[in-house]
Amino acid sequence: MxxxxxxxxxxxxxxxxxxxxxxxxxxxxxxxxxxxxxxxxxxxxxxxxxxEPLKRVPRDQNTIDRNYVQQPPMIPHTIRGYQVNLSANKCLSCHSFKNAGEMGATKISVTHFEDRDGTTLSDVSPRRYFCLQCHVTQADAKPLVENTFQPVDSLK
Ligand code: HEC
Ligand code: HEC
Incomplete structure (x- = not known):
């Protein structure tokens, strides 16, 4: 062996x-x-x-339309230098329930407090802590594969 x-x-x-x-x-x-x-x-x-060279992420834009209702909304601003680690979460400094009003940012939704058994916790659930697992910035990039997805009529 x-x-x-x-x-x-x-x-x-x-x-x-x-x-x-x-x-x-x-x-x-x-x-x-x-x-x-x-x-x-x-x-x-x-x-x-x-x-690959880094893509240019637009600095600030309006929120981006969602294509289906369960979609994690895409990030409409640059996130260069925003750290998310064990001791700090830059995203929550604007998007938490506590700070969102003052920062003019969208609050994270109540689903972000639920653990996998559906129990609502008193703070962001660990499975929603690493925001970039689901939310991504946008750039004017060539798609890697062709995609013909169309949103449902009610979202068009
Ligand atoms: C300095 C404050 C600030 C920080 C830090 C920040 N954001 Fe934002 N974010 C905003 C604001 C303000 C908006 C709303 C823009 C608007 O409504 O036009 C926004 C919008 C968003 C949206 C779109 C919400 C929607 O309803 O479409 C997502 C998703 C998002 N941010 C994710 C993140 C993530 C993930 C991070 C960390 C990597 C982050 N943000 C860090 C201020 C911030
Ligand atoms: C496991 C995937 C996942 C992670 C991780 C995650 N989100 Fe989300 N997020 C979603 C989905 C899906 C939605 C849309 C449906 C919903 O509200 O649950 C959403 C919605 C949002 C919205 C819009 C809320 C609204 O009411 O319109 C904001 C803002 C947001 N997330 C910010 C964050 C931030 C900040 C973090 C990190 C602390 C984060 N999310 C982590 C999946 C995720």
Missing amino acids: KKLLTAIMAAGIVALTTSPAWSEDGDDIMSNNGGVSSLRGQVEISTVNKS
Whole structure:
């Protein structure tokens, strides 16, 4: 077992240290994925892709229409530098029930206080603490895949 693990690790190290499997013009040099390309492009799983340039998020705009009633509303403002971690939640400094009025922001809804059993807690439920799991900023970006979704008539 130990030998097998060592062999696998050695193989991993070799794979990581060999030159990238992807050339600048996108040619597939040594891909062993059967020619299947993913949204990452045609690259080996062990190759670290060049990161995309950051998208420009509009600074401030009106709230964005929702396409279906249960949709987490999209974020209509930039969130650069807003931290959400164990000790602070920048989003709640404007969106909590306590601060929303003064900050002119939308209050989080009552669903954000419910735990998974439907019990309403006295503060934001842990499963709603990391806002960006569900709410995202918008940018004028090319869709990665085609989408023909249409909202129901009552929301059009
Ligand atoms: C400095 C205050 C402030 C902070 C911090 C802030 N927001 Fe906002 N946010 C606003 C205001 C003000 C609006 C309302 C804009 C409007 O109504 O035109 C808003 C709107 C929104 C909306 C749209 C609500 C709707 O009904 O469509 C979402 C979602 C949202 N913010 C999420 C977030 C998240 C997630 C964070 C943290 C990453 C965050 N906000 C941080 C002030 C803030
Ligand atoms: C698990 C997904 C999820 C997380 C995490 C989450 N939300 Fe939401 N949020 C939703 C959904 C879905 C809605 C719309 C339906 C509803 O109100 O529950 C919503 C609605 C909202 C609204 C609009 C409320 C209204 O009455 O129109 C605001 C503002 C908001 N969320 C802010 C936040 C902030 C701030 C956080 C982090 C503290 C957060 N949300 C975390 C899913 C989420």
